[in-house]
Amino acid sequence: MTTRDLVLVGLFAAFIVVLGMVPAIPTLVPGVPITLQSLGVMLAGTLLGPKRGALAVIVVIALVGIGLPVLSGGRGGLGVYVGPTAGFLFGWIAAAFVAGVVAEMLDHGNRVRRFTGVFIAALIGGVLVLYAAGIAWLALYTGLGWSKAFFGSIAFVPGDALKAAIAALVTVGVTENYPIARK
């Protein structure tokens, strides 16, 4: 980690926090804004790569722990660590890491192939890995059981799959303007 990597990690963590503050997608249910925080987690992996991406997410999680309201909806504090959805929070680390690893492998070729590769990366990390962690925590920690935890969570999958597509478009768009090595 050079000083530059360190600063990238710190500033990207701030970027993830900010994405949680702006209601970006108008929703059908008023008062329930869909924020782009999980998009930020995917982008951490697909733009910064596995190591720095996971570290940026760890920084956000540390900020939650020290009581700052950095999660979407102004949530924060140690209560989040022990809450029923903590698996989705800690799952972000693995999500960003895996998205970074897969993006490294698949992000090649022309625009369409790059988009497809990064989309798959964001989908595997930000949906598959993330929901595995979130559902496992929900099922085991709250005693909800596997099937109910699963069916209670998959309602959010379409939204996150859409964000994976946005993450791929953003990643291709950003790197065309500002190439950055994933390492």
Place this chain on the structure above:
Amino acid sequence: MIGLASAPETSWLRRVPAGAKLGGLLVFGGAVFLIGSATVLAFIAGAAALFLRSTGRPATALARDLAWPIGVLLFVLGATALLDDPGPALVSFLRLLAILFAAHAVTLTTTTAELMAAIEALLAPLDRRGLVDAGRVSLTLTLAIRFIPVIAEEAREIRDAQAARGLAAHPLALAVPLAVRVLVRAEAVADAIEARGFAAPRNGGVISGAVSSPGAPPRPGHMGPTIKDGNE
């Protein structure tokens, strides 16, 4: 805004060291999982609620702080009780409620600076073994906190500029320029930190690893600090 030790200064829990509170929370969290009786757990959850109230934060503010996590817990309780066995569902609900109350009491009575210091103290043994560089961890956390308002302001600027051109809010239109600005700014900030003589990274370890200090590798697509460090 929650956090930032929003309980009144006079709260007795404010005077307990952060490390002791975190350790106590850990022990408490483990202990409630050893108890299987709903009656005992209801008693413990009630005690935890009183403990939380003893921080002096008004009940209405506490209700606002905890509405979301308690809502999710109630949903889980309802789902499990209806579709499954209500007994274990209640036990699990009371357990998590008690931990939630205790954790929130710690958050309310500990400042961010105290918790940062606790993190550094926790990392100290790793630092001595050269696994982690506590100073660099601390710098990274501080940078993140410092730049949240700066990046939020940039997000607002981008939004305003697009609204002025008659463009509706669109996630892509926001995220791409914002991400580019973050990457460019990181470059400028890193240069500024190095110019001020911040210690070169040590070798080995998670946060300190990697080489490349003197002859740093060519920076891909370095466009220079096109965005001035304004805003401040």
